[in-house]
Amino acid sequence: MTTQRPLALVTGSSSGIGLELAKQFALNDYDVIISGSSEKIHKATEEVKALGVNCFSHRADASTYEGVEGLWQFFLTLNRPLDAAALNVGIAIGGAFVENSLEDEFKQIAINITGTVHLAKRVVQHMVANKHGKILVTSSVSATQPTPYETVYGPSKAFGFSFAESLREELRDTGVTVTALLPGATDSDFHKNAGMSNSPIGRAKKNDKTEVARQGFEALMNDIDHVVGGDEHTKQRAVENRTTPETVKAARHAQNVRVDS
Template sequence: MTNTRPLAMVTGGSSGIGLELARQFAEHGYDVAITGSSSKVDNAARSLRELGVEAYPYQADAATYEGVEGFWTFVRDLGRPVEAAALNVGIGIGGAFVDNALEDEFRLIAINVTGTVHLAKRVVQHMVPNGSGRILITSSVSATQPTPYETTYGPSKAFGYMFAESLREELRGTGVTVTALLPGATDSQFHENAGLAGSVIGLSKKNDKRDVAREGFDALMADKDHVVGGDDQTKQVVIDNRTTSEPVKAARHAINMKPPRPQ
């Protein structure tokens, strides 16, 4: 294997948008280090190697300090500069906040917020001395509105969006860029995993995860501050959200996400 190719790292890279982001990097000549919570990450790495690059899988729990730090140590020990980092891993929880387990809410925050900050710190402190690098942070269209029945998810993604925008400005002139990807509803397992498969959005037509990943990759390479991942309707939602009141958006989201009553 050669080390002349640039190296990218992708969290949540064993399935969904994360795996498609890893494929985008691989198709553009990057070796890729990926992490995931299950042994599927090894299968994902094998599929990426079929694209003619090297792929380095690492299984870890992104909700723990040890899991995040372990992945960074694994990447650092490859002994190569990280040219691009996609901080993509994230989870959702559906249902009423009053009913959801507190430990589940804490796990979401640990992955979506704490883990993002943790790995971003390591990546930034690696890239800035090198004078180059690209960082992609996966947020969500949900970052632009209240999200009842996903009551901690939306705020966690709003944090990711504003964190990316803030970090981007701080790093201006360093050679390191930051881009936020805001996907709409996508054909991954997100809604099923969040317990929202039976909701209005869960049953609706989804954006193609390959298209969403390509938009994110293209925006990263073009040094855009953010991109909305999805079709024209998805992009229009974000435009409309800029001028729609929070109570109206909250009521709309509640209708779309309230779990159906048990039969």
């Protein structure tokens, strides 16, 4: 008689940090549910399955109530307890706030904040009832500073960081833990998708996405409240952000992300 593997859910896992998080769970003998909005989720499924576990994929638009609720209903059809959840889906939009469309900014908020809260509500209620579970919320180093030319993104990730830390304290003694992952700039399609390829940060060398995911996974497994994902320079910058004036950080970020004309 074989023992069923624990089950993890990873959102935003078609590529990038999300896919690497899914692989971390698989390498540690978890079955995995992965979700994403594009057809790339099917290729990602095969990559995770190749690690010797079961992988269940669901394509969904995380910016809509129906998309998030549909993912949760998909999980329920498996009729299994959820042992871990990585709420990783998130997008950025580069450019000047005065020029970006309101529709795009609302979609960013819907994915980064509303969708995260929606899925967290379902996950938390399920796990607390079972008195067991681990939750990882992907925030960003951007949560520790103003982010001009990503003027909605940074605040949305600051919400995620504060949300994770707040929820962690609420769930103390329930058997459910919460960890925040704050990646620095990472070697994924993130900046390309945000329209920032032609910016200093878009062209700069970035942190390895596999290492960032590994750091997040280890922090989750070891019940650490938050971890900065990346190399020592990235971690030191996050430490320095605690004491650097907001105006200085804002000017520095603007210089790094403003797209060259």
